[in-house]
Amino acid sequence: EAQVTQNPRYLITVTGKKLTVTCSQNMNHEYMSWYRQDPGLGLRQIYYSMNVEVTDKGDVPEGYKVSRKEKRNFPLILESPSPNQTSLYFCASSLSRGEKLFFGSGTQLSVL
Amino acid sequence: GQNIDQPTEMTATEGAIVQINCTYQTSGFNGLFWYQQHAGEAPTFLSYNVLDGLEEKGRFSSFLSRSKGYSYLLLKELQMKDSASYLCAPVNQAGTALIFGKGTTLSVSS
Numbered sequence: 001e002a003q004v005t006q007n008p009r010y011l012i013t014v015t016g017k018k019l020t021v022t023c024s025q026n027m028n029h030e031y032m033s034w035y036r037q038d039p040g041l042g043l044r045q046i047y048y049s050m051n052v053e054v055t056d057k058g059d060v061p062e063g064y065k066v067s068r069k070e071k072r073n074f075p076l077i078l079e080s081p082s083p084n085q086t087s088l089y090f091c092a093s094s095l096s097r098g099e100k101l102f103f104g105s106g107t108q109l110s111v112l
Numbered sequence: 113g114q115n116i117d118q119p120t121e122m123t124a125t126e127g128a129i130v131q132i133n134c135t136y137q138t139s140g141f142n143g144l145f146w147y148q149q150h151a152g153e154a155p156t157f158l159s160y161n162v163l164d165g166l167e168e169k170g171r172f173s174s175f176l177s178r179s180k181g182y183s184y185l186l187l188k189e190l191q192m193k194d195s196a197s198y199l200c201a202p203v204n205q206a207g208t209a210l211i212f213g214k215g216t217t218l219s220v221s222s
Contacts, residue, residue: 042199042213042214045210048208056208059209090154098143098208100157101145101155103156105154106152106153106154
């Protein structure tokens with residue numbers, strides 16, 4: 001089944017404790033992206049990648065890192081999480097940029 | 113830049129027709145998507161418009177006017193399961209991102 005798989009689904013952590021949210025797609029998509037969704041603000045792009053080893057900042061990249069060492073995986077790293085990073089995170093992928101995005105199930109992150 | 117405007121909330125009854133409008137400002141247009149998102153779930157693709165006109169897909173249709181920076185999503189024969197948030201998302205000028213509006217929460221009652 002074609003899908004984008006994110007893990008974990010829920011995560012509670014404390015300020016400053018490094019964490020990684022994994023994202024994997026099995027559709028051989030070139031483009032991958034991370035969004036966060038907050039009430040009243042909608043979905044905002046954090047980082048995106050147009051292919052292996054090609055990543056770039058979106059609208060709200062501060063406090064986040066990403067890597068794209070393999071085509072299928074695009075992890076989101078929070079080196080030192082803070083409470084303002086409490087949010088619902090979505091990974092998404094598409095065949096190439098500007099095309100229909102397929103979303104993962106989301107990760108609800110709470111930073112205490 | 114992008115400035116996407118859509119109503120925050122709408123209500124309708126089962127069997128009715130509802131139109132959700134979206135206006136956007138973009139210096140370079142590369143297409144516009146509509147997504148549906150149920151509470152706590154991931155957005156799912158509904159439609160894509162890149163040329164002016166109406167795209168019909170079952171109970172859902174989407175219209176685009178590039179000159180007016182305007183799109184709408186038309187939902188016919190509403191069902192309770194259509195209660196969700198509907199997201200308008202033009203592609204940015206560089207083609208590197210979908211820029212999502214804040215969404216329209218549609219409540220369908222019996």
